Amino acid sequence: MGNNAFMDGDSWLNVGLSHLFDILLLGIITGLLCVPVITAGAAITANYDVMFRISLKKENSIFKQYFAAFKKNFLQSTVIWLMMLVLGALIVFSAVVSLGGFVSMDQPIRIAMVIVSIILTLIYGFEISYVFALQARFENKVMTTIVNALVISIGNFPKSFGMLLMTGALVALGCYIWGLIPLFIILEFSFVTFFSSKILLSIFARMGDDEAAGKDQTAQSEEE
Secondary structure (H helix, E strand, C coil): CCCCCCCCCCCHHHHHHHHHHHHHHHHHHHHHHHCCCCCHHHHHHHHHHHHHHHHCCCCCCHHHHHHHHHHHHHHHHHHHHHHHHHHHHHHHHHHHHHHHCCCCCCHHHHHHHHHHHHHHHHHHHHHHHHHHHHHHHCCCCHHHHHHHHHHHHHHCHHHHHHHHHHHHHHHHHHHHCHHHHHHHHHHHHHHHHHHHHHHHHHHHHHCCCHHHHCHHHHHHHHHC
């Protein structure tokens, strides 16, 4: 008699539903912890930490792992987050000045500023797509993490652009459907982060991350 996928706790269905629930729960927790603003960096870093574990099938207690990563990375993640906020504010200011018409300037200068603003926004999107993931995965100084995020993101442009498109799509939807912004935030910190974690792990594997490449699991199997 075949196994019942609903009754068997280790069946592909129950395991899949469990992971689905965990991913959604992580999105909700991260969204809530971003509300105080100052804790957003640590919350996003912890989210990536657990998403990596889920992708690598090494998660245990997501609550325990999440808040352990939150505490461990709080200081550096917060410094990075504050720097990202300042940079983001400067880019927004540049865009407002170039597009808003609040400052009188020649048309060629305005066009040049618009182009610069677009390029800076793209670079900023790349940076923020990687920097907290790198903080979650590797131990480095703050500036090293920031520089590495920029270099790695540009070096993997197609994948970086794909991740940015997923986030951009939710931002665009949020601009049109204000009432669903909380849902879009949860989707960003759940499914978008999960799929991004898959992409990031493939990049980290090529960078020499043995765990991301599955080499540590292969070595463990050979020892057994």
